[in-house]
Amino acid sequence: MADAELDIRTRGRTAPGRLRALDAYLCHFESALLTRQDDAWARAAFVDVGFGEHPWTTLESAAAFRALNPELIVVGVELDAERAGAAARTHADARTHFREGGFTLPLSPDEPARVVRAMNLLRQGPLERIPEVHRTLSRSLLPSGLLVEGSSDTDGAVLVAHLLRRVSEDAPPLRESLLFHTNFSRGFAPLLLRDWLPRDLRRRVRPGEPVHAFFQAWESAWKAARAAGHTSPPDAFAESIPRLAAMTPGVATDAWLLTHGCLRWSPPGGIPP
Ligand SMILES: C[S@@+](CC[C@H](N)C(=O)[O-])C[C@H]1O[C@@H](n2cnc3c(N)ncnc32)[C@H](O)[C@@H]1O
Numbered sequence: 001m002a003d004a005e006l007d008i009r010t011r012g013r014t015a016p017g018r019l020r021a022l023d024a025y026l027c028h029f030e031s032a033l034l035t036r037q038d039d040a041w042a043r044a045a046f047v048d049v050g051f052g053e054h055p056w057t058t059l060e061s062a063a064a065f066r067a068l069n070p071e072l073i074v075v076g077v078e079l080d081a082e083r084a085g086a087a088a089r090t091h092a093d094a095r096t097h098f099r100e101g102g103f104t105l106p107l108s109p110d111e112p113a114r115v116v117r118a119m120n121l122l123r124q125g126p127l128e129r130i131p132e133v134h135r136t137l138s139r140s141l142l143p144s145g146l147l148v149e150g151s152s153d154t155d156g157a158v159l160v161a162h163l164l165r166r167v168s169e170d171a172p173p174l175r176e177s178l179l180f181h182t183n184f185s186r187g188f189a190p191l192l193l194r195d196w197l198p199r200d201l202r203r204r205v206r207p208g209e210p211v212h213a214f215f216q217a218w219e220s221a222w223k224a225a226r227a228a229g230h231t232s233p234p235d236a237f238a239e240s241i242p243r244l245a246a247m248t249p250g251v252a253t254d255a256w257l258l259t260h261g262c263l264r265w266s267p268p269g270g271i272p273p
Contacts, residue, residue, distance in 0.1 A: 012083055014052030016060065018156035019119055021181045021260070022148065023064040026115065028256055033114055033146060035069045044114040044142055045073040047105060050121040052078075055087040055098060061117070062096060075111075077101045103136045113140040117148045119161065122199045130200040131172065131273065134164055138173040141166040147173055150198045157185045160196045162271065163264075175271040177250075180263040188233035190218040190240075200273070210272045214265065217247045237261060 026034065036044070046065055048058040058076040066072050076098040078084040087098035099106040107113065116137050122130060138147045143166055150161025159181045164173035178201075180193045194205055194215055204211040221243035222236055230239040238258040245251035250267040257264055265271075 012053030012080060013154065014054060014057055014120075015155050016056040018152060018154070019057045019117075019159075020060060020064075021156060021159060021183065021262070022117075022119070022161065022179075023061050024260065025179060025181070025262060026146075026148075027064055027068060030115070030146060031068055033144065034065050034072070036114065040112050040142055041114065042071075043073065043110065044112045044145070045075045045107070047075045047077060047107070047113045047116045047140070049077045049103070049105065049116060049118040049137065050079065051076040051083075051087065051098075052120075053083055055091055057119070058087075058098075059091060059096075071095065073097075073111075075099060075105075075107065075113075077105060103133055105137070105140050107140045111140070112142045113145055114142060115146050115148065116141060119148070120151055122149065127200055127203070134162075135172050138164060138166045141173075143168055150179075151196045153196060156183075158182050158192055158196045160193055160198060162198050175273065177264050177266040178271050180265075182237070182261045184233040184237070184261060188237050190215055190222055201271075204272075210267070214248060218244050221247065234261065237263075
């Protein structure tokens with residue numbers, strides 16, 4: 001099937017600040033990827049696919065990442081020609097481009113990517129096509145580049161994203177980690193995050209599936225933290241994570257993550273499909 005058939009028109013709803021937590025995560029943990037300048041990396045862009053009716057999130061990421069790498073090239077991509085054209089007329093400059101395009105990214109062979117982000121896009125279409133979408137989106141990434149694909153609520157208070165790493169030219173991207181984030185404005189319980197899993201995992205939360213076992217373990221870690229007196233949402237969250245890590249391989253206990261409402265799960269062998 002042709003790549004263009006993977007693209008499905010969707011609404012363009014977005015909001016300023018929606019992906020800021022993701023920007024902060026990437027600045028903290030992927031600064032080497034965002035700043036690398038050797039060889040082809042000097043030209044390697046951050047590509048935001050499906051930026052929506054206004055390119056707020058693209059421009060916010062551009063500002064956050066350029067605090068680390070002032071020369072960074074940023075490309076916003078939209079399936080909707082009017083949205084792409086309006087953004088280009090209003091916001092393009094020498095290092096910031098807006099282009100009409102789909103999952104086969106509108107980049108020339110000498111425009112590699114370091115990070116490709118596709119947030120809140122994969123809402124329709126057959127589930128079995130998602131691995132193909134991931135492969136297509138990661139084709140322009142240099143080896144070790146990162147594809148970020150996931151979902152969030154409308155203001156970004158709850159967000160879950162796949163972090164997929166391009167390891168080599170011919171292999172599909174490695175399903176390295178799942179990143180969970182909440183800012184606690186909706187309180188906290190692990191099931192809050194289950195509702196915002198990337199689309200391919202949403203139906204996987206059923207007995208016998210690794211993602212189900214993960215949420216069962218997190219739920220029991222969270223209940224144990226609350227029973228030990230950690231009842232405020234940020235406290236219960238932070239205290240649940242070392243307990244979860246003791247039961248579940250690949251759960252990071254890094255202090256930055258805990259204090260920023262983030263949990264990263266990188267199971268050995270990758271996130272199960
Ligand atoms: C819900 S908005 C998300 C905007 C932004 N990424 C965010 O998270 O707030 C989805 C946008 O993605 C665009 N889109 C959907 N499928 C696409 C595709 N295959 N390639 C490029 N853009 C796409 C839609 O036109 C829409 O404007």
